Amino acid sequence: MNAPTNDELFARARAAIPGGVNSPVRAFRSVGGTPRFLVSARGAYVTDVEGREYVDLVAGWGPAILGHADPRVIEAVTDAASRGLSFGSSTPAETELAELVEARVAPVEQLRLVSTGTEATMSAIRLARGFTGRDLLVKFAGHYHGHSDGLLAEAGSGLATFALPGSAGVPAGIAALTLVLPYNDLDAVRAAFAEHGDRIAAVIVEAAAANMGVVPPEPGFNRALVELAHANGSLVISDEVLTGFRVSAAGWWGLEEGTAGEYSPDLLTFGKVIGGGMPVAALGGRADVMQQLAPLGPVYQAGTLSGNPVAVAAGVATLRSADAAVYAHLDAAAATISSEVSDALAAEGVAHAVQRAGNLFSFVFGEDVASGVRDYGGVQRQEAWRYPPFFHAMLDAGVSLPPSVFEAWFVTAAHDDAAIGRIVDALPAAARAAASA
Numbered sequence: 249m250n251a252p253t254n255d256e257l258f259a260r261a262r263a264a265i266p267g268g269v270n271s272p273v274r275a276f277r278s279v280g281g282t283p284r285f286l287v288s289a290r291g292a293y294v295t296d297v298e299g300r301e302y303v304d305l306v307a308g309w310g311p312a313i314l315g316h317a318d319p320r321v322i323e324a325v326t327d328a329a330s331r332g333l334s335f336g337s338s339t340p341a342e343t344e345l346a347e348l349v350e351a352r353v354a355p356v357e358q359l360r361l362v363s364t365g366t367e368a369t370m371s372a373i374r375l376a377r378g379f380t381g382r383d384l385l386v387k388f389a390g391h392y393h394g395h396s397d398g399l400l401a402e403a404g405s406g407l408a409t410f411a412l413p414g415s416a417g418v419p420a421g422i423a424a425l426t427l428v429l430p431y432n433d434l435d436a437v438r439a440a441f442a443e444h445g446d447r448i449a450a451v452i453v454e455a456a457a458a459n460m461g462v463v464p465p466e467p468g469f470n471r472a473l474v475e476l477a478h479a480n481g482s483l484v485i486s487d488e489v490l491t492g493f494r495v496s497a498a499g500w501w502g503l504e505e506g507t508a509g510e511y512s513p514d515l516l517t518f519g520k521v522i523g524g525g526m527p528v529a530a531l532g533g534r535a536d537v538m539q540q541l542a543p544l545g546p547v548y549q550a551g552t553l554s555g556n557p558v559a560v561a562a563g564v565a566t567l568r569s570a571d572a573a574v575y576a577h578l579d580a581a582a583a584t585i586s587s588e589v590s591d592a593l594a595a596e597g598v599a600h601a602v603q604r605a606g607n608l609f610s611f612v613f614g615e616d617v618a619s620g621v622r623d624y625g626g627v628q629r630q631e632a633w634r635y636p637p638f639f640h641a642m643l644d645a646g647v648s649l650p651p652s653v654f655e656a657w658f659v660t661a662a663h664d665d666a667a668i669g670r671i672v673d674a675l676p677a678a679a680r681a682a683a684s685a
């Protein structure tokens with residue numbers, strides 16, 4: 249019997265699983281068509297169930313900085329698995345992972361491991377509330393911090409509006425504790441503190457926004473956030489789940505050190521690269537804040553699979569292998585790919601801007617946004633309909649892009665000249681498709 253096709257598997261999946269997927273964006277809703285059912289991945293490539301190989305610019309949504317199935321990571325995982333899958337007890341490797349992070353990111357004095365980015369941000373917020381004794385949280389429109397109730401709040405119109413629930417099932421009372429502000433707008437932050445300062449526990453911010461496409465913070469924005477928060481007795485949670493250990497050895501914080509000025513977020517959250525493709529995430533930061541966590545302090549947080557030995561082995565092997573050469577390669581690959589895409593679009597007369605934050609990048613389409621965007625409103629002004637035909641032309645030519653214009657593109661250390669060449673070859677037809685959309 250022949251192997252099933254993507255279409256057949258998607259039909260089966262939709263009967264068994266809501267929408268056929270275990271995380272919404274995988275369903276291709278915004279680009280249309282059938283998601284590819286992947287069966288293997290190696291280096292810069294993924295292979296679907298029909299035996300088609302694609303150059304991958306999703307990288308598991310970020311973790312695979314070394315490339316898929318890096319032998320050092322696979323060996324570490326295999327070795328750990330052979331010694332048992334889960335102990336629910338302390339292990340030497342979890343301390344090693346904490347030490348690796350603390351050596352890279354100076355504001356992290358102590359680290360607690362969890363399994364997902366959602367858990368990391370949810371716990372960081374509870375910790376900030378416990379530490380400050382305050383309830384309100386500030387977040388920015390278009391920033392994603394996982395799917396816990398209070399973080400799904402979306403922007404109301406205008407400044408410092410108490411949010412409406414961004415998802416059914418979020419109690420209004422919880423959403424009302426989240427204040428949603430426009431990104432890169434320090435006046436909005438000042439106004440929020442002026443009005444509610446003594447009630448704000450924390451400001452949570454993506455270190456560089458990359459979940460509405462890429463929208464970097466303006467120089468000095470993150471540092472000013474820390475200053476404003478501290479002047480009001482609030483904490484800053486810098487969410488580096490996506491940027492951490494990807495845009496530099498010390499994440500976005502490391503990139504800004506010495507350029508946009510020094511600052512120390514009180515708490516930082518990590519995910520993706522820290523687990524090298526396995527379920528590891530973490531929250532870390534000031535020791536005096538971190539020590540409010542149970543068992544030392546009154547803020548409860550726990551997890552059966554926290555610090556899981558197989559997952560931690562992947563994280564340790566990934567961080568140990570992610571050296572300066574890896575980051576130099578990621579930067580170079582991102583620069584080449586983003587400028588090749590930009591040139592191809594320009595050649596077809598498609599107005600666009602390249603949005604970049606270190607080696608993360610994405611594109612916005614249209615004259616209105618051709619000088620770049622700085623917030624969620626800007627991102628939404630683009631000609632988003634140009635992306636689906638571009639995406640499908642690339643996919644047909646064997647290049648897998650994020651299936652939404654509102655996602656970052658991810659490169660890996662395995663994106664060599666051959667892989668980049670395949671991307672470049674696919675671009676003219678994709679740019680034509682975007683032009684005629």
Ligand code: PMP
Pocket residue numbers: 309363364365366367369392393394395454459487488489490519520529
């Ligand atoms: N924070 C940021 C900045 C993220 O990009 C994500 C996931 N894309 C999360 C939190 C949530 O992480 P997870 O999907 O592991 O729960």
